Amino acid sequence: xxxxxxxxxxRRSERSxxxxxxxxxELISEVGxxxxxxxxxxxxxxxxxxxxxxxxxxxxxxxxxxxxxxSLDAGGEGMALPDTGDLxxxxxxxxxxxxxxxxxxxFERPVRALNxxxxxxxxxxxxxxxxxxxxxxxxxxxxLRSAQRAGQLAADADLDLVLEVLYAPLFQRWLHRSGxxxxxxxxxxxxxxxxxxxx
Amino acid sequence: xxxxxxxxxxRRSERSxxxxxxxxxELISEVGxxxxxxxxxxxxxxxxxxxxxxxxxxxxxxxxxxxxxxSLDAGGEGMALPDTGDLxxxxxxxxxxxxxxxxxxxFERPVRALNxxxxxxxxxxxxxxxxxxxxxxxxxxxxLRSAQRAGQLAADADLDLVLEVLYAPLFQRWLHRSGxxxxxxxxxxxxxxxxxxxx
Numbered sequence: 001x002x003x004x005x006x007x008x009x010x011r012r013s014e015r016s017x018x019x020x021x022x023x024x025x026e027l028i029s030e031v032g033x034x035x036x037x038x039x040x041x042x043x044x045x046x047x048x049x050x051x052x053x054x055x056x057x058x059x060x061x062x063x064x065x066x067x068x069x070x071s072l073d074a075g076g077e078g079m080a081l082p083d084t085g086d087l088x089x090x091x092x093x094x095x096x097x098x099x100x101x102x103x104x105x106x107f108e109r110p111v112r113a114l115n116x117x118x119x120x121x122x123x124x125x126x127x128x129x130x131x132x133x134x135x136x137x138x139x140x141x142x143x144l145r146s147a148q149r150a151g152q153l154a155a156d157a158d159l160d161l162v163l164e165v166l167y168a169p170l171f172q173r174w175l176h177r178s179g180x181x182x183x184x185x186x187x188x189x190x191x192x193x194x195x196x197x198x199x
Numbered sequence: 200x201x202x203x204x205x206x207x208x209x210r211r212s213e214r215s216x217x218x219x220x221x222x223x224x225e226l227i228s229e230v231g232x233x234x235x236x237x238x239x240x241x242x243x244x245x246x247x248x249x250x251x252x253x254x255x256x257x258x259x260x261x262x263x264x265x266x267x268x269x270s271l272d273a274g275g276e277g278m279a280l281p282d283t284g285d286l287x288x289x290x291x292x293x294x295x296x297x298x299x300x301x302x303x304x305x306f307e308r309p310v311r312a313l314n315x316x317x318x319x320x321x322x323x324x325x326x327x328x329x330x331x332x333x334x335x336x337x338x339x340x341x342x343l344r345s346a347q348r349a350g351q352l353a354a355d356a357d358l359d360l361v362l363e364v365l366y367a368p369l370f371q372r373w374l375h376r377s378g379x380x381x382x383x384x385x386x387x388x389x390x391x392x393x394x395x396x397x398x
Binding site: 133179 | 376
């Protein structure tokens with residue numbers, strides 16, 4: 001939002017922006033990724049199509065921002081991971097929150113719809129990696145590098161591999177509904193990853 | 200196949216059965232899981248519909264057997280994992296083969312189509328777990344239990360978690376096309392899992 005606007009105008013704009021992103025996620029959950037139109041988003045959000053096009057160049061752009069917003073919300077303070085100096089405690093906090101999100105129908109429904117599309121669409125998979133997965137992964141890796149400097153994680157650990165060992169089991173269990181997504185499970189994944197990559 | 204038949208009749212039956220399963224996998228790759236019909240399978244395999252219904256009660260049953268056959272073929276000697284007494288060597292052999300399969304377009308295409316369906320279909324996900332994933336996982340766990348008895352894996356390791364740490368990163372990387380599926384990657388996963396769950 002440009003900050004040269006008057007405060008109430010800025011507030012109104014932010015309200016519209018949030019309404020648009022929320023409407024987008026709701027529609028993805030209800031009709032699937034492929035069938036969400038700018039018209040339907042505008043109608044659901046109670047704004048004109050021109051309001052959407054003022055902020056986003058395309059349907060794909062607003063859909064991605066709606067997911068990005070979800071990731072930012074989930075992280076609380078933007079995307080940065082907590083860094084109390086205790087890697088195990090910080091990772092357990094984050095992984096428990098992640099497990100809880102994926103167990104929450106409101107959160108997981110649009111993410112599931114996106115994943116169903118990604119499986120068969122290499123172009124969408126690439127967009128997902130670049131615009132959503134990579135920025136989040138970079139934030140996580142910043143925390144892991146801090147742990148490497150503190151001697152809590154092997155200095156030569158492949159950080160992409162560390163993230164995969166931490167998150168992929170949770171992702172697969174969620175996607176295939178193959179087991180419970182509990183705090184205990186989140187803790188067990190952190191324990192396994194820390195044993196695998198200890199200094 | 201009933202083994203009371205004459206040898207050439209048995210051979211002919213087995214040829215038809217294989218043609219049906221191959222046709223089913225080809226059609227899933229081409230038109231998607233949801234659109235494969237018994238009629239189309241029969242036409243592609245060059246058999247009558249009644250031949251299919253003689254061996255399988257439903258469309259779902261023949262589709263699942265076509266995937267099961269793929270898993271059995273991939274395993275070579277049925278589903279059992281090699282047990283040379285060296286857990287690291289055996290797991291690297293199996294994980295390298297798994298990585299190569301998922302990197303092979305002919306193998307991965309029907310599996311990708313199945314996964315796209317599973318994401319949004321809890322009933323299909325349950326069938327997948329029961330009929331495909333569970334028998335394969337049990338075969339893998341038998342190998343891990345042998346390693347526990349040999350003192351090569353922690354006696355109290357949660358074997359479901361061990362399998363997830365081994366396979367889920369490969370699965371996620373394949374599904375999201377987020378990195379190369381190489382022999383080096385397969386080895387790195389085995390090394391990480393063995394460090395995480397060493398005695």
